[in-house]
Amino acid sequence: MTGFGKGEAALRNKKITVEIRSLNSKQLDLSLRLPAVYRQSEYEIRNLIARTIQRGKVDVFVTVESQAVETSARINREVFREYLRQMNDTLSFSGIDAGYDAILPVIMRLPDVVATEAEAISEEEHAALLAAVEAAAAHLDAFREQEGAILIADLLRRVELIEQYKTEVVPFEKARTETVKARILDNLSKLAVDVDRNRLEQEMIFYLEKLDITEEKVRLTNHCNYFREVASSEEGAGRKLGFIAQEMGREINTMGSKANEPNIQILVVKMKDELEKIKEQVLNIL
Numbered sequence: 001m002t003g004f005g006k007g008e009a010a011l012r013n014k015k016i017t018v019e020i021r022s023l024n025s026k027q028l029d030l031s032l033r034l035p036a037v038y039r040q041s042e043y044e045i046r047n048l049i050a051r052t053i054q055r056g057k058v059d060v061f062v063t064v065e066s067q068a069v070e071t072s073a074r075i076n077r078e079v080f081r082e083y084l085r086q087m088n089d090t091l092s093f094s095g096i097d098a099g100y101d102a103i104l105p106v107i108m109r110l111p112d113v114v115a116t117e118a119e120a121i122s123e124e125e126h127a128a129l130l131a132a133v134e135a136a137a138a139h140l141d142a143f144r145e146q147e148g149a150i151l152i153a154d155l156l157r158r159v160e161l162i163e164q165y166k167t168e169v170v171p172f173e174k175a176r177t178e179t180v181k182a183r184i185l186d187n188l189s190k191l192a193v194d195v196d197r198n199r200l201e202q203e204m205i206f207y208l209e210k211l212d213i214t215e216e217k218v219r220l221t222n223h224c225n226y227f228r229e230v231a232s233s234e235e236g237a238g239r240k241l242g243f244i245a246q247e248m249g250r251e252i253n254t255m256g257s258k259a260n261e262p263n264i265q266i267l268v269v270k271m272k273d274e275l276e277k278i279k280e281q282v283l284n285i286l
Contacts, residue, residue, distance in 0.1 A: 005140025238285035
C-alpha cells in the first residue's frame with residue numbers, strides 16, 4: 001500500500017531525518033539511501049523497517065544536518081614538522097631561497113601528512129538514528145492503516161453492489177424460463193411433426209435445469225459473506241481477499257454463461273465491473 005512516514009531525532013549538534021515512502025508490491029523491496037557514516041547501522045535499519053512493513057516497494061532516505069564544522073581529514077603535525085625540517089635543511093644546503101608559500105603545497109602532498117580517519121558514530125547518535133527510523137516506520141504504518149480503513153469501506157460497498165445486482169436478477173429468471181419454453185414450443189410447431197408431450201416435458205426440464213443459476217447465486221452469496229468476514233477480522237488479509245474475489249468471479253462468469261437473457265447479462269456485466277474494481281483495490285491491501 002502506498003504511504004509516507006517521517007521521523008526526526010535531534011542531538012547536540014546534529015539533526016537526523018528519516019523519510020520512508022512505499023508503493024504497491026507483492027514482496028518487500030527495500031531501497032536504503034543514507035550517509036556513509038551510517039552504513040554500519042544499515043542491517044539494523046533494515047530489520048526495524050521489515051518488522052513494521054511486510055511488503056511494498058519501500059524507499060528510505062536518511063539525512064543528517066550538522067551545525068558544527070566537522071571533517072574526517074586530520075593533519076599529522078609530527079610528520080608535517082619533520083617534512084618541513086628536512087625541506088629547510090635541503091634548501092639551505094642547496095642555497096635555494098624559497099618562502100613558505102612555495103614549500104607548503106609541496107609538503108601537504110607528501111605521504112602521511114594528511115590522513116583520513118575512519119568515521120564512527122557514538123552510541124548516542126546510533127540510538128537517535130534508530131529512534132528516527134522507528135518513528136518514520138510508525139508514521140508510515142499509521143498512514144497506511146488510515147488509508148486501509150477507507151479502502152476496506154470502499155471494497156465492502158462494492159460487494160454490496162454485487163449482491164444488489166444479484167438480487168435484481170431474480171425477477172428476470174422466471175420471465176426467462178417462460179421465454180425459453182415459448183421459443184422451444186414455437187420452433188416445434190413449425191416442424192409440423194408429432195411430439196411425445198411427456199418426453200418433451202422431460203427434455204425441457206433437463207434443458208432449463210442446465211440454465212438454472214440458483215447454485216451460483218448461493219455460492220456467490222457465501223463468497224460475499226466470507227469477504228466481509230475476512231476484511232473486518234483478519235490482519236494482512238490482502239492475498240486472501242484476492243483469492244475470494246477470484247472465486248466470486250467464477251460464479252459471476254458462470255451466471256453470465258447461463259444467462260440466456262439480455263437483462264441478466266446486463267446485470268452480470270455490472271457485477272463484473274464492480275469485481276474488477278475490487279481486484280484492483282485488493283492489491284493495495286497487505
